[in-house]
Amino acid sequence: MGGDALRVRETGIPGLLVVDLPLHGDARGWFKENWQRAKMVAAGLPDFGPVQHSVAHNGRAGVTRGIHAEPWDKFVSVVHGRAFGAWVDLREGPTFGAVHTEELDEATAVFVPRGVGNSYQTLVDDTVYSYLVNDHWRPDADYTMLNLADETVAVPWPLPLETAEISEKDRAHPRLAEVTPVPARPTLVIGAGGQLGQALLAAFPGAVGLTRDQLDLADPGAVEAFDLSPYAVVINAAAYTAVDLAETEQGRREAWAANATGVAALARAAARHGLTLVHYSSDYVFDGTSQEHHEDEPLSPLGVYGQSKAAGDLAVSVAPRHYLLRTSWVVGQGSNFVATMRSLAERGASPSVVHDQVGRLTFADDLARATAHLLSTRAPYGTYNVTNDGAPASWEEVARQVFTRLGATGTVRAVSSAEYAAGRDPQSPLAPRPARSVLRLDRLRATGFAPRDQWAALDEHLR
Missing domain, CATH: 2.60.120.10 (Jelly Rolls)
Known part of the structure; x- marks a missing residue:
């Protein structure tokens, strides 16, 4: 039989x-x-x-x-x-x-x-x-x-x-x-106003984008009340990213509301509707003591921002259909480190930049492209590190690359993290940062995705 x-x-x-x-x-x-x-x-x-x-x-x-x-x-x-x-x-x-x-x-x-x-x-x-x-x-x-x-x-x-x-x-x-053909259920992008959100809308034609004014992830009640049933995929590009302000009393509450409590509400809603949830995490969930961080490394955040992101990771991990994408040093259209260095270079300034924090840049367009790849190939659900490829570099090296490519007249001075912190206003202390933010990319490559070299991506971005 x-x-x-x-x-x-x-x-x-x-x-x-x-x-x-x-x-x-x-x-x-x-x-x-x-x-x-x-x-x-x-x-x-x-x-x-x-x-x-x-x-x-x-x-x-x-x-x-x-x-x-x-x-x-x-x-x-x-x-x-x-x-x-x-x-x-x-x-x-x-x-x-x-x-x-x-x-x-x-x-x-x-x-x-x-x-x-x-x-x-x-x-x-x-x-x-x-x-x-x-x-x-x-x-x-x-x-x-x-x-x-x-x-x-x-x-x-x-x-x-x-x-x-x-x-x-x-x-x-x-x-x-x-018969009117059944339309494909659209993709929903939360946090569409940010630099990653903009790149995602470009990578997913027809996606519905929501800004913070339309859906505030820091309001779990609003997330619970939002009807997700028309969508097949929900991509969460919203987050509280003010790393230093997260160490303040008000910032701590806002970071946890957006990065943890709101994310947990979103994960529950995605599970309830049987949706695929894409969520972005950070190198800050690790303490930076490993040469490279793999996806299954135990979480070890140093500061409030990293702790709130780690809590969001745990919430997302229980959603049946999820892609948790850990990334670092994101660069897109908007406020970011490369934009700051470009502005300084064009003004002839000579900034001091730390040399003892090492990682890789992640360009928002490439992060969006990796997201589309994982969804379209139906890669196994789970956690993936996603950054650009190439030899790791310090923030000071990134700044020098920007200045060199722009032919800047100013120079970049290398300082240690301790020296940089010493020059800060005591009323605005710096949050602790991981010294090594290099994320291992083997799992991503195994899906058939080839991350671009960060310097090639930087050339294109500056053009």
């Missing part, structure tokens, strides 16, 4: 997968694992997080259920009997109208992605049809329907529709030419 091994097969409809289920039987009957998350995900099924199981009993052969594209993913199978299944891609895109058919018995299941029309016709009496979905059924759900008899898709029903048992509602559904 059935094959000996679990197998997942692709079809001509992207994302529609057929699953061959092993049946174990003897004289008493049979047994199967109709849904086994670990084995099926390992075999290639999406980890779609079902929350509801429904069962339909069909009294006689010929019962035919209409072609319905539902606003959730679906895993269908037969508990008893046999059925002819038909699926039509009703999503916008080049495969709109594509058809796949499959005979279903107890040893066959099908994963149906959101927007693909699902229908079946029973081939024997007393067929029991089972399905798991990753959102709760609700009467106001927005379905897209297609007529069972549509001449364009021409489903080869085994039993004539004229004699089949069909509801009047299903008989009245529109033809394909009248």
